[in-house]
Amino acid sequence: MKEEKEYIATRNACKLCNPLGACLAYKGIKGCVPLIHGSQGCSTYIRRYMISHFREPVDIASSNFTEESTIFGGRQNCHQAVGNIIKQYNPEIIAAATTCLSETIGDDIEKYLKEYKAEFPDAPDFIYANTPSYQGTHADGFHEAVAATVRSLAKRTKKNTHINLFPGMYSPADLRYLKRVMDNYKTNYVLLPDYSETLDGSSWSEYKKIPDGGTSKEAIITTADAQASIEFGAIFNKAGGSTNKNGRSKETAASYLETTFGVPALRLPWPVGVEATDLFFKTLSEVTGVEKPDEYVKERGRLIDAYADGHKYVFGKKAVIYGEEDLVLSIYRFLNEIGVDTILIASGGKSGALASEIEKLTMGEMKMPEIIDNADFEEIAARSRELKPDIMIGHSKGYYIARELNIPLVRIGFPIHDRLGGQRLLHIGYEGTNDLFEKIVNAFIEKNQESSEVGYKYM
Ligand code: SF4
Structure with a gap:
């Protein structure tokens, strides 16, 4: 029997907040501005945590809930936030992540964004992920956001054009390593997300509202055409029981592409250590037909x-x-x-x-x-x-x-x-x-x- 704790409250959780992981994934999409649907404090915390680690400017918008929106819903705040982002950043994509508060009151972010698009058809593409922190960690939010991105954008155009790579919560240096490997294999690939430049770029002489780099929308669309997807991990976004309230929690980007477009999903452990890295190179050689x-x-x-x-x-x-x-x-x-x-x-x-x-x-x-x-x-x-x-x-x-x-x-x-x-x-x-x-x-x-x-x- 598990020993009873002397205390019942979480004092110093060994995890970070769910939408933080989503924002990290969104920072790896070209021309994208992440939007936190909730209170100002959530986005401030996320920005602070990311800036202190990456030592880069990290802009994350917020729909800035007030007492009123907490009671009557955040539709108006969401629409106002989207309008402000378009005015300030002119982004290609706005990617939303929900918070504890907006999920607790049952706000329907999908509906709000669809309403906005119906009213303003020229608005950028929207992505949204349900990421209440009481249901998962930053890692869950990260994988949920990557899955949400392909769900929103992937479309079949032609077939067997490349390999999809869905990394875990890797560092920018890890992402650059993966890119070098794929270049050395002389194989076309889509890496999603790719924050290797957006969160670890060179110094600027002039401030850029949206940093260069990231996986382009066009590339994300073609994830449906891939010869195969390789995703790294075994656990991904399994938090919250079998499914979340939208019935999607267990779906990863690769499993979605497999089910929807027939792109075979290959799951590998993180390539750390000789054995796991050997497995990665062996799989890559099998899929591409190129020797290590x-x-x-x-x-x-x-x-x-x-x-x-x-x-x-x-x-x-x-x-x-x-x-x-x-x-x-x-x-x-x-x-x-x-x-x-x-x-x-x-x-x-x-x-x-x-x-x-x-x-x-x-x-x-x-x-x-x-x-x-x-x-x-x-x-x-x-x-x-x-x-x-x-x-x-x-x-x-x-x-x-x-x-x-x-x-x-x-x-x-x-x-x-x-x-x-x-x-x-x-x-x-x-x-x-x-x-x-x-x-x-x-x-x-x-x-x-x-x-x-x-x-x-x-x-
Ligand atoms: S309230 Fe929830 S979503 Fe907001 S910062 Fe705290 S844990 Fe994250």
């Missing part, structure tokens, strides 16, 4: 060499990992590969699928780590005090636990608010795995060196 380019054969070789060099520093160490469900799954798999013993896995997600996905990876041979889903950082801290890990791996929000336990924290994922360069962390592929491996090894080396009475400089 030599560059990646060499990259793989360097990674294996690094594993051999660093193994003695990490073998048998105990780790706590936390973050989005698909992220912790991939890190668990990678830590198994390098001989680190994962003792606790925590996620704010509550898909109910995390434990069974982890169990698959143990293959009935390894001890199951302790798993906390729907996690609160207070719970992670309490269990970590008992379990006494050697290292924590996750985003910045776990720092205070690592500090209290006097152990290293290797920062990955989102948000990274206490270091520079979160947007340029590479997690995937042989190269990203190498970076991650070296960070973990060096964290242990540094800890030993710092706590040594002898100031050695050679080992």
Whole structure:
């Protein structure tokens, strides 16, 4: 029986807000302005979180609910917000995400946007995703928004033109890695979303209301024509039971395209670690008929060499990992590969699928780590005090636990608010795995060196 908590309230949830994930996905669409349908505070929080991580300007509009709209509905605010966005930004697409408040009062964002389009046929295209935070995490919102985007725009034109790639909540550096891989395979592709430039661009001499980059509307339309879709993850947007109130929660972009247009959907784990990255390249070679380019054969070789060099520093160490469900799954798999013993896995997600996905990876041979889903950082801290890990791996929000336990924290994922360069962390592929491996090894080396009475400089 699960132990009763001493408290009932969430104090420091190991997740972020659902529409935040949707806004991240929308920032990867060319010419798009995200619109938060709810109160001003929601969009301010989302902007602040994204700006502190990506260190880029992040414009997110709000329909700015008042007491009146909370009681009588947000139709007027929605229409006014859309009108203002068109006037200020002249966007190609306006992409809406709902909030706790607008969902609680049952506002019908789809209807509002359709009404606007009927009145002003020249208005930009609209996308909308239902993203109440009490029903899911930022990762759920991200996948819901990507699915909503293809639902709104994909149309069959011709067939078998390219491969669709639907990444997880990757960093801009990860997205650039995927693009380089596809270019090296000399294969046409549509990557959705692509915020590799919009959220990690070069400096501007003049302010741009909408940053360059992102997946174009034309490209999104053609996702229906693809030869296949590759989507990365196992859990996606499974929160909220079998379906959300619109009956769509379990649908991902790839599964929608498969059901609606017959585009085969291939699901792969995040390519972190040798095994998962091998699987990615093998699948890519099978789908494209192109052999793995030599560059990646060499990259793989360097990674294996690094594993051999660093193994003695990490073998048998105990780790706590936390973050989005698909992220912790991939890190668990990678830590198994390098001989680190994962003792606790925590996620704010509550898909109910995390434990069974982890169990698959143990293959009935390894001890199951302790798993906390729907996690609160207070719970992670309490269990970590008992379990006494050697290292924590996750985003910045776990720092205070690592500090209290006097152990290293290797920062990955989102948000990274206490270091520079979160947007340029590479997690995937042989190269990203190498970076991650070296960070973990060096964290242990540094800890030993710092706590040594002898100031050695050679080992
Ligand atoms: S009220 Fe809900 S949607 Fe708004 S910021 Fe808080 S969790 Fe996110």
